[in-house]
Amino acid sequence: MSNPFDDIPFDDAHRPAPAPKPAGGGSGIAARAMGARSAPAYLEGLNPEQRRAVETTEGPVLVLAGAGTGKTRVLTTRIAHILAQGLAWPSQVLAVTFTNKAAREMKERIGLLVGGAVEGMPWLGTFHSIGVKMLRRHAELVGLKSDFTILDTDDQIRLLKQLIQAEGLDDKRWPARQFAHMIDGWKNKGWGPADIPEGDARAFANGKGRELFTAYQNRLKTLNACDFGDLLCHPIRLLKANPDVLADYQHKFRYILVDEYQDTNTAQYLWLRLLAQRRVSPHRQPVEERGETASPPLRQAQDEGLHRSPASPLMGEAGEASEAKLIRVGETGGDTPPPLTPPPHGVGGGPNGAPPNICCVGDDDQSIYGWRGADVDNILRFEKDFPGASVVKLERNYRSTAHILGAASHLIGHNEGRLGKTLFTEAPDPDDPKVNVHAAWDSEEEARAVGETIERHQRDGHLLNDMAILVRASFQMREFEDRFVTLGLNYRVIGGPRFYERMEVRDAMAYFRVVCQPADDLAFERIVNTPKRGLGDASVRLVHDYARKKGVPMLAAAEELVATEEMKPKPRAALRDLVQSFRRWQELLDNTPHAELAETILEESGYTAMWQADRSAEAPGRLENLKELIRSMEEFESMRAFLEHVSLVMDAEQNEDMDAVSIMTLHAAKGLEFDTVFLPGWEEGLFPHQRALDEGGRSGLEEERRLAYVGLTRAKRHCHIWFVSNRRIHGLWQSTIPSRFLDELPTDHVDVAEPPSSYGGYGGYGASRFDRAEAFASTRESPGWRRAQANRTEATSRNWGSRSGVAVERIGYGEADSGFGAGRGSVKGRVIEGELIAKSVSKTASDFSVGDRVFHLKFGNGNVTAIEGNKLTIAFDRAGEKKVLDGFVERV
DNA sequence: CGGCAAAGCCTTTTT
DNA sequence: GGCTTTGCCG
Numbered sequence: 001m002s003n004p005f006d007d008i009p010f011d012d013a014h015r016p017a018p019a020p021k022p023a024g025g026g027s028g029i030a031a032r033a034m035g036a037r038s039a040p041a042y043l044e045g046l047n048p049e050q051r052r053a054v055e056t057t058e059g060p061v062l063v064l065a066g067a068g069t070g071k072t073r074v075l076t077t078r079i080a081h082i083l084a085q086g087l088a089w090p091s092q093v094l095a096v097t098f099t100n101k102a103a104r105e106m107k108e109r110i111g112l113l114v115g116g117a118v119e120g121m122p123w124l125g126t127f128h129s130i131g132v133k134m135l136r137r138h139a140e141l142v143g144l145k146s147d148f149t150i151l152d153t154d155d156q157i158r159l160l161k162q163l164i165q166a167e168g169l170d171d172k173r174w175p176a177r178q179f180a181h182m183i184d185g186w187k188n189k190g191w192g193p194a195d196i197p198e199g200d201a202r203a204f205a206n207g208k209g210r211e212l213f214t215a216y217q218n219r220l221k222t223l224n225a226c227d228f229g230d231l232l233c234h235p236i237r238l239l240k241a242n243p244d245v246l247a248d249y250q251h252k253f254r255y256i257l258v259d260e261y262q263d264t265n266t267a268q269y270l271w272l273r274l275l276a277q278r279r280v281s282p283h284r285q286p287v288e289e290r291g292e293t294a295s296p297p298l299r300q301a302q303d304e305g306l307h308r309s310p311a312s313p314l315m316g317e318a319g320e321a322s323e324a325k326l327i328r329v330g331e332t333g334g335d336t337p338p339p340l341t342p343p344p345h346g347v348g349g350g351p352n353g354a355p356p357n358i359c360c361v362g363d364d365d366q367s368i369y370g371w372r373g374a375d376v377d378n379i380l381r382f383e384k385d386f387p388g389a390s391v392v393k394l395e396r397n398y399r400s401t402a403h404i405l406g407a408a409s410h411l412i413g414h415n416e417g418r419l420g421k422t423l424f425t426e427a428p429d430p431d432d433p434k435v436n437v438h439a440a441w442d443s444e445e446e447a448r449a450v451g452e453t454i455e456r457h458q459r460d461g462h463l464l465n466d467m468a469i470l471v472r473a474s475f476q477m478r479e480f481e482d483r484f485v486t487l488g489l490n491y492r493v494i495g496g497p498r499f500y501e502r503m504e505v506r507d508a509m510a511y512f513r514v515v516c517q518p519a520d521d522l523a524f525e526r527i528v529n530t531p532k533r534g535l536g537d538a539s540v541r542l543v544h545d546y547a548r549k550k551g552v553p554m555l556a557a558a559e560e561l562v563a564t565e566e567m568k569p570k571p572r573a574a575l576r577d578l579v580q581s582f583r584r585w586q587e588l589l590d591n592t593p594h595a596e597l598a599e600t601i602l603e604e605s606g607y608t609a610m611w612q613a614d615r616s617a618e619a620p621g622r623l624e625n626l627k628e629l630i631r632s633m634e635e636f637e638s639m640r641a642f643l644e645h646v647s648l649v650m651d652a653e654q655n656e657d658m659d660a661v662s663i664m665t666l667h668a669a670k671g672l673e674f675d676t677v678f679l680p681g682w683e684e685g686l687f688p689h690q691r692a693l694d695e696g697g698r699s700g701l702e703e704e705r706r707l708a709y710v711g712l713t714r715a716k717r718h719c720h721i722w723f724v725s726n727r728r729i730h731g732l733w734q735s736t737i738p739s740r741f742l743d744e745l746p747t748d749h750v751d752v753a754e755p756p757s758s759y760g761g762y763g764g765y766g767a768s769r770f771d772r773a774e775a776f777a778s779t780r781e782s783p784g785w786r787r788a789q790a791n792r793t794e795a796t797s798r799n800w801g802s803r804s805g806v807a808v809e810r811i812g813y814g815e816a817d818s819g820f821g822a823g824r825g826s827v828k829g830r831v832i833e834g835e836l837i838a839k840s841v842s843k844t845a846s847d848f849s850v851g852d853r854v855f856h857l858k859f860g861n862g863n864v865t866a867i868e869g870n871k872l873t874i875a876f877d878r879a880g881e882k883k884v885l886d887g888f889v890e891r892v
Numbered sequence: 893c894g895g896c897a898a899a900g901c902c903t904t905t906t907t
Numbered sequence: 908g909g910c911t912t913t914g915c916c917g
Contacts, residue, residue, distance in 0.1 A: 175901095229907095232907095372907085472904070473904050474905085
């Protein structure tokens with residue numbers, strides 16, 4: 001149990017318990033707090049529901065927090081309250097979040113409430129980081145060493161590929177990536193190789209699924225490594241197999257808080273349930289525990305309000321005063337802590353069980369991670385899992401206008417099986433803009449129009465920082481980036497290509513990993529021949545096989561191997577040099593500043609030189625990244641600590657100083673808010689995403705709808721939705737139809753560019769379609785056209801691909817110079833129409849022939865050079881050869 | 893063994 | 908359409 005990571009002694013039970021003072025004794029703040037008639041300052045400003053969520057500290061609590069209802073505030077205040085009331089030491093509170101971002105934010109906000117006590121909250125973090133923490137302490141109980149490596153997806157796939165090949169299987173037919181997904185899925189359910197259903201086991205690799213999974217787990221063990229899933233599965237196994245350890249943790253965590261409970265998967269649920277079980281253990285005196293940093297629990301926050309200065313004279317010492325805080329509300333004094341509320345049934349319902357003090361906060365309407373194993377049922381089932389649970393609904397929204405809430409609520413109302421919340425806002429303002437829906441011809445137009453809108457907002461005095469573009473899929477980002485680069489508009493991509501995923505960074509990390517974790521064969525293999533040392537496949541295989549035969553890590557194998565005559569002189573010398581270097585660096589590890597050592601390693605290995613010699617355009621940037629890597633390493637205590645950070649926190653901080661538009665996926669946007677939000681790409685197939693529909697069916701669609709709900713509710717005041725008629729997918733232009741979600745928006749709260757004169761027969765927003773052919777023709781406003789369009793048939797729909805779309809797109813944006821001369825309001829282009837465009841895209845053979853002269857809106861004139869169904873290959877005069885659907889061109 | 897060209901891959905979301 | 912991997916050749 002003594003290892004470098006075990007800086008925090010686990011067995012709190014053997015620490016001296018603080019001696020609680022009797023309640024009401026002296027002028028202690030605790031005493032005042034307990035006897036206080038008036039609420040502590042940090043409770044002020046909470047609405048009644050929020051307050052109930054904060055103050056119901058005992059027993060299970062489910063907080064259903066709609067978007068923008070102050071969820072984080074409730075969570076952080078609740079923790080502050082628990083600490084302030086002396087109900088627990090900071091280290092006795094387990095608070096789990098889903099993302100690092102959320103954990104960071106909570107730490108910051110608790111910090112604001114309670115000053116320094118956050119450092120005493122070692123158990124506030126993501127599921128994964130807390131899993132790691134547990135594992136480091138008890139690694140040997142699951143057959144690992146406490147300095148185990150955490151593999152990322154990339155390592156995982158490389159490893160699986162090796163195993164698949166080792167089984168003599170074709171790694172093309174059985175892609176490692178796919179298998180990695182399957183393993184993830186199993187681990188999300190908490191399954192090991194023995195637990196997976198027969199069907200699953202057979203589905204992969206000619207029935208060798210289970211075998212491979214077992215081999216993979218064994219290999220991980222010898223590598224002393226974990227994948228992401230193991231960070232949850234191992235702790236579960238560990239706690240189940242070691243009741244004493246489990247009991248320690250159960251006892252330790254007096255209060256459990258879970259953020260985004262709707263996103264928990266089965267493994268996370270099992271883990272929580274284990275920890276939340278309460279047993280009364282008579283032989284064991286409950287023990288108070290001090291925070292590791294000796295920070296006292298929150299004191300006097302209620303006296304000084306939320307903005308206590310760190311220099312406050314009352315904080316800083318962990319003296320007796322703070323210990324007095326440990327007396328619980330209602331306690332009459334003495335040494336024995338009061339029993340927890342006696343329960344009818346605890347979790348797991350055992351007669352000895354006490355109801356756990358677990359508080360889960362979530363929103364079933366924002367469950368958007370089903371695809372990676374999250375189980376909405378966890379939140380829907382809460383009251384059954386934890387009988388007697390208090391349920392608090394937070395429905396008062398502090399973020400968005402009534403229009404945005406109205407639109408979002410109406411949309412999400414199309415989902416079934418909700419717990420049912422309705423967001424409302426206090427004071428609707430008649431001046432609030434409605435949600436805007438816009439049409440564009442293609443994604444380029446969309447990007448241009450969004451750019452123009454952003455610039456207009458900017459001219460109106462809005463900060464770019466208050467605007468965000470939320471896309472469904474990351475490939476949509478590029479178009480915006482391109483456009484913003486030409487406009488010179490600052491933007492920032494959130495969750496885009498990540499710093500730690502860059503090749504050079506990963507290479508450098510591999511060097512560091514081998515130095516710190518000599519058994520890390522994956523890292524070793526990655527860099528044996530980078531830079532080139534003349535150690536190709538043949539040499540690597542030799543080392544690999546030798547290592548497997550002897551059962552030692554590859555580095556050790558290499559060391560032995562160079563002492564033999566087995567290798568040819570040249571590679572042998574190269575390998576010997578490399579091994580010697582690693583040994584030297586390992587010696588330096590403990591007595592050299594780690595950032596300095598890192599630099600040395602990159603220098604001496606020739607890695608830096610490799611990029612210096614590289615004349616390509618990206619080489620300077622890569623060198624810059626390496627410098628940045630070393631710079632960021634300085635902030636950490638050791639190289640090991642740095643490695644751990646990187647494997648768990650894959651994001652690098654963004655430059656917050658710059659005023660810039662944010663571009664991110666809808667998933668990445670959860671939990672954020674912006675004054676103005678742009679939601680492009682509302683088209684069938686993209687949003688809702690085809691794959692979600694194919695694989696998830698009805699529930700897949702509902703999850704997409706929740707994603708739309710998340711998107712809408714990010715907006716505080718302005719919300720612009722866009723859809724386009726043409727989008728390039730896999731390099732091929734495809735026509736698209738407006739998203740069904742547009743049809744699910746309520747007319748009352750939505751402006752569709754220009755209000756149409758007629759809605760399509762049925763109530764609500766009606767059909768969402770913009771009729772481009774009409775718009776084009778109607779520059780002359782022919783009533784005949786209009787009628788014809790209203791009765792559109794297969795025949796007329798061929799016009800759909802004509803140039804008219806651009807004019808429609810200009811509705812409401814007259815100042816844009818499109819060259820099409822459609823000024824504001826000059827186009828009356830909208831006809832509602834129920835029939836879906838999909839039918840109009842011909843599946844029959846094209847009626848074009850090779851050699852035809854055609855016109856395409858985007859590419860101009862060209863000649864048809866080949867035909868394949870309704871796909872045409874066209875040599876355009878200016879744009880070169882492209883493949884397009886025949887609906888998008890017309891004969892000239 | 894290394895470099896280059898061609899072919900195949902995939903593009904939903906992520907700790 | 909862009910990126911990675913593969914395969915062939917020097």
